[in-house]
Amino acid sequence: MHNTVKNLEFGNAFLICLFWGPGVVGGTSTNRSMCSLLFILKSRIRPQYISLHKQVWNLTLSMLGKKSRPFLSAKAAETHGLLEFVVILLDIYMDKLSKNPDTYIVAQLLKEAGLEALAFDSVLADNPRVMPRSEQQNLFTHYTRFLVLFERAGGNLTPKCHLMYHLIQRVDHSGNARFHMTYKDESLNGVIARIAKSCHRRHWEWNVHRKYNIMLTCGVTFDMH
């Protein structure tokens, strides 16, 4: 998400503005929420804040779900970014995994499945809105191969796996799936979620609206992708 703020100066002028006056909210919680909001705004405006923010990465066991039903809990873009990484990761450990015939077969199946998923993504990325039939067929082939290999490796299939076939099917009349059907303001959910985390439960709804209105009043605009 790319944000811009026009003619806005941060610092004391912002801190003493009407929204943050002592009559509105008092006590230390004000300072906390003020800092929190400032951080949100700064991270939207200054590139160095964004890069700092992104350098505090984490990947923990709790993000991987249960061992019996693994599922990565991350944002969609983060999950997408990790696809290439896990294929490289399988390559890194392939020598060690190949010592045991069982793990070697599973690792090979998973690696091939990952390559098919990457090929699926590249078909979507390389094609324009109107996709030729041959490319639609490629989408179908790559996805089917991904699914079959993943299942043979022991992966769990979910109803969404079936739903993906309908998505591929609709490419014929709706166009490349990369261009449609994800809500234009989907990324706004993340902004509101971050605001919501900084609000106390006592006046939660009121504070979420208040802080969001402050962002709008300050002229923060969101370029939706």
Add this chain to the structure above:
Amino acid sequence: MTEDFSEGAIQLIRGDRLEPSIEIPDVADFDHKDPPFKATFWNTSDPQSLRLLHESPLMWINGVTFMMWCIDLLHTWHLGPLGAYIGFVIWFILSSKVCAGCAFVDTEDGYKIGMVEIRSHLWRYYKEKRKGSKDFKKRGSAVQTCITP
């Protein structure tokens, strides 16, 4: 169903669930309703491993069909099979005990040690990505933790 039930053509097994229908909108009315009436039960082929889903009442509305379902790439692909695949691969590597030092500790500690090693690979991968692409940071493709001041 808490136990199997078999009578005539009706064959119900443990785990089947009575679903609300037009004749019985409230499933609690099942015990008091005068027969005969039609009841809808949902079941699954494997109650132990598969999750039993609910029927969507949206489909009962006239004119609402599956073609009105907005299937989007983000929720269906990235937050669906892709998330399951990545989670599965990392768990597979962790449980294979191929990470350094995992062979000599108990399972839980082995997972933690393995996770540290995988994380170090991830940081290295991101570092190389950032070197190769200046706008990698802007894409939000890196796993990140939201920090609050």
